[in-house]
Amino acid sequence: MNRLAIELPPSTKLLAPTRSMINAWLCSGSAADDRWGLIATELIANAISFTSEDGMILVVMEQKSDNIELQVSDFGPGFDPTEVRMAAADSVRGRGLGLVKALTTQFEAVREGNKTTIIVSHPLP
Amino acid sequence: MNRLAIELPPSTKLLAPTRSMINAWLCSGSAADDRWGLIATELIANAISFTSEDGMILVVMEQKSDNIELQVSDFGPGFDPTEVRMAAADSVRGRGLGLVKALTTQFEAVREGNKTTIIVSHPLP
């Protein structure tokens, strides 16, 4: 199963094919699990909204012993803690990361230079 | 449209989703052209057959001025000129690269260290 890495431009047209890609990759390692299509869709859609038209997004999925780890990186402004808190408290916002957190056992946001990466992981089914 | 880069394990299950990805990428830059799904399928299938189960394949697609360029790399033994000649002359082999060459205006095979890369390009429609 190894690793699946995708560098893509910020287009929502690539969300559905990325899900197919992820599901085929999980299947090829016999670990079909429909949570990852949703998690990737939410994180990539967020990354797209913080990326300029000529920018790019990185998606890396890897099996690490009994866990699947997904990293989604963008080169936007990074997380604004106040915004994140407001979104989480709002009734019409914050559902994206809410879903991601509900479907994973580890969630981390990392900022390195101008690169923002969300790293999530969850055990294989 | 920029660049689309995919690092994938050698599984034929990823051929169809890679085609969807490439077609969505071309569309997102309004350059739909069904030749690239076929070219990528042929080159990736070849790369898969020369890659061990725990190996990987690199696919990079890029718009370079008025051309689309596709690179497919593997870390297998590389091209055996005698084999390639025999395959091209054979009536039941050689159809893969035959198709790729018929559908592109530039075709190049490059060996760097243990990396074999086929680079093809063709003008935007």
Add this chain to the structure above:
Amino acid sequence: MHITISPLNDGAIDVSLQGEIDADNCAQIGEHLLTPGVESDSTVALDLSELSFIDSSGISELLRVRDAFDSAGGSLVIVNPSPAVRRVLEITGVLSTFGLS
């Protein structure tokens, strides 16, 4: 995504969404349902049995469309969500908003 709209004779409408909904196509729901061709005080039953995928932007769009019918004297409920869709409705806490339990 594919959308099928079947007006019944009593002002009720059966709507079925098929396929996948994400940020790329979720706006189509409102485009098809919040138009002059669909009475805004209709009673809409939204069949999601053949919807295999929905994300948070799809949920937001469904809530927006539901609110529009609601405030015009109509209503929108979900019937038969597929397991994947039910899971997302459950986690986001909007099952009851759409008449499900």
Add this chain to the structure above:
Amino acid sequence: MHITISPLNDGAIDVSLQGEIDADNCAQIGEHLLTPGVESDSTVALDLSELSFIDSSGISELLRVRDAFDSAGGSLVIVNPSPAVRRVLEITGVLSTFGLS
């Protein structure tokens, strides 16, 4: 890929392939057509109007299956290839092998 096999009453068989064929699934063609359930001396008409994609491994498999019917006294011709499939048959030079021109 989806395959539909419709035996006619005179030993002829209509077969239709739908979807996409590549190295991942091309073996299914032989698995479905070269089996005891299908008479090997049948006259097969293979409808490819709903096949949207085929690669060189699919062409090789079609040739293998055609040869098997041929050598058992049957035949296999392609009818109605979709534009994408016709292009691949043309470039690989096998149009006439499958009864097309």
